[in-house]
Amino acid sequence: MTVDVDRLTTVIEDFNTIFIRLPSVRRFNFSTLSVLHTLQRGGPMRLTDLLKTEQLKQPALTSLVAKLEQDGLLERRPDPRDGRAMLLSLTREGRDVVDSRHANRVARLTDLVDRLTDDERAALAGSMPVLSRLTALAADDA
Template structure:
């Protein structure tokens, strides 16, 4: 193996562990634990992309449609999503967010961002500048 390959492998290892720890810590700042992370992810996708069919939501979330059906049923039971008839396909429904879901997502985001802002304030300006650049690079790696 070349030095570049070894350096890249070591970076991949270190970055994977750091991102996992960071993600776990950020998730621990959740306020409403009555909604699962899978459900929050589905709600976030609906917020980002707008109302869609359960099949489209499953594709966005990279899960099988029957799994998404269970998620949607649970979210509907909590009053967080609505089902409306599809405008052109009578066999389909469209899943959309309720006001309660929008409020919950906003509250959750504010709580996590407040925690993260506090953590960032503990860093010096140079470290924050590095993280600002790294955020764009990580988003690029994630396909964003």
């Protein structure tokens, strides 16, 4: 079976446009949310490791991290493997931001999914393993 990758790309882009704009309790810019979500999923990491996942230059990311630390959303701790380096991790408030946004998106997406037909829901459920595999392949490439 041939996959129309151009159409798939458009569909994913359109879905992402809607998904990232689902209403949430607190508003943050994309870079802030990306850093918070990366630290939530990836655990404590060095700034240099965070640079690999974010689409920011080091001065901009350093400034953003300082602001998030000042806002109480993340903290720096010495890296136990290298006392000269610092690990960045979410504070309880930072985890709460990510968790509340996730819960809000689940609720909003549930409302939309409930409006699909049974066949559409089955197709959507069947696509999740494939999308997870694509995500894993992309992570391996990075």
